[in-house]
Amino acid sequence: MKKFLALAITFCTWICFHSQNTYAFFGSFNWDKNTEGIYVYELDTIKGKLSKVTSYTGISNPSFITLSPDGKYIFACTESKTENGGSVSSFEFNPENKSLTFISKQKSGGENPVYLTAHKNGKWLVNGNYTEGSVSVYPISEGGKIEPYVQNIQFKEGSINPDRQERAHIHSTVFSPNFDYLFLPDLGADKIRVFKFENEKNQPLQEAEIAFTKTTLGSGPRHFTFHPNGKFAYCIEEMGGAVSVYSYEDGKLSNLQRIYTHSEKYKDNFESSDVYISPDGKFLYASNRGKENNIAIFSIQNDGKLKTVGYQSVKGKHPRTFNLDPSGNFLITANTGTNNVAVFKRAPETGLLKKVGKKIKIRNVSSVQIRKY
Template sequence: MQQATNQTIHRLVVGSYNTSEHDAIHLLTFDTESGKLHRAEGQAGVENPSFVALDSAKQRLYAVSELGEGAIVAYRFTGCSEELVADSSSQSPSSAEKLAEINRQPSGGDSPCHLALDASGQWLLLVNYGGGPISVYPIGADGAVGPASHSVTHTGSSVNPDRQQGSHPHSIYAVPQTDLYLVNDLGTDAVYAYRLDRTNGTLSEQSRTRVTPGTGPRHLAFHPIQPIVYVIEELTSAIAVFQLNAADGSLAHRQTITTLPTTFTGENTCAEVAVSADGRYLYGSNRGHDSIASFRIGEDGLLAAIGHTPSGGQSPRHFQLIPGGQWLLTANQESDRVAVLAIDGEGRPTLTDEHVELRKPVCIRLRP
């Protein structure tokens, strides 16, 4: 019997683009000793739960329903969570855990695509890609999401006529050890910094960093030690490195580096970016080249390219680094596959044969 407490088996949640009639949220287990990935359970009843956020302390899950008139859906985990059991006949770890819906709230806009939980556990913050508001929602003692307490809306556009005709907030991230949140707006080519008032659930803009026109900032990652922010540019397939001013969330540009090999001439857009827990390596996903780009992080926080690894499918929209630094899981949206990559001691991923088939996976979250 494999105990979860020895940290060899990790639990994950995968969000996807699927209809409400089918399982669209999936509970997976991953064994770091064997490199085996297994689907343990699924949840139907919600459409396009693309991105999810976890309150592991309170055993809750929050998912967007990415539709024209979107929603937030709150769940609680039920059943056994202390132990993951290996079925002796199948050798497949399984869990008795399931999801039970708590409630839903309208997102207040078109295509909610990213969300974040405040460290206090009392607030949820959400962005709507379709030009809608960035909103704050209170979370009740039972985990239910209340009506929005405050919303702000961006205006403006940028130089790409197909993708930047208006505001497109694409992600929201808490700045560690602060009450600040950074919002990447792909449509206006800007990174906005907001301060959250945890008493009233309101946002106040602190700064606005303009990035290079036409780049389309999508997601970002923080260096675990240095005040450095890495922003992945969806439209120009690059990563921009910024110095972070933790007082107001403003960013000072230091470097831009491509995510693509010099020989690639096809179409590509970037999606996810993540930094290893030790701050030594950074990874970004390419959709088109269908690869994970790897970089070494210098002592100054700047990047040097290592190479590229096949993502294990088409259109790697998201990926998850596994604690220990030896594994990376990719959500390949257009080939219905979550794939396993092994990372060597020099930070280089290698695609393995291990994978699970899920319809249009687009987000992988680790359950600490």
């Protein structure tokens, strides 16, 4: 009897394990809503192979995408870089029949929406508009419908580079680990702005005790992430080619380190783009565009500071974004300049990356999110 129960438990475990699927979602600059814009692929979590599942046609320039906390809905920045345009849209993904269905669309409050994030309670969506330098907050109703924004806050001041910092340019919108603060890296103003997020209020963005943290002048802060332990934060600078490291506590950032993402060979190539931390909290990855086109790999020390480990070519050009799968075993890059996606296997002990599978061609691919169902 014991042997039978052991076999039954093993079989059930096998079924549960193999019934889980990991999907990669890609956004793009399609420039024509009559062509595919959002793509869904299944990731083979053994070999790293990507297999196309479905796509969506009927929207223009879904340049950045994010998922709802339960993974049921996809939210996309749509009509990005579209004159007199700019919107955010929602879709339902059904992993059982592998379908993608349009739900709703709302004005973004700016011409060039570039980043979306959803609150953990699934009731709020926040969008950053790059061109005008603004942030918009939307309620999410039942069924994943985006309601009109209840707040649209505009920023004005720029910084020292007249060509790229003539005014504010919000480049990402990131919740704190407890979802009680919202951080807004402003490339145009060389600031990381911060608001309290009081999700029970009709207008949840409220003034924080410290409204912003200044970054190095001319650095152009772009994307931002927190360490899994909630004690450290990391901001990648598009124009400065560096990652700034901060300690974090209750809405406040304190600078610990600033380290370049570029190798000595490309020390003048200041065009960094995205940043993520492995789920185990041991390594940080940062993407470089321009001449270098690679992922910089850093080990994270106990004090939160970074130590350079190495660099991995993305096997393409202009990695606008990348992401890690939930297990931390794979890293996927969206190489906009060469219209391709590359998959890398991650060594958890060293943090190093190795190219696996075949490159996937997606025209003007610009964003990637990965989730297990």
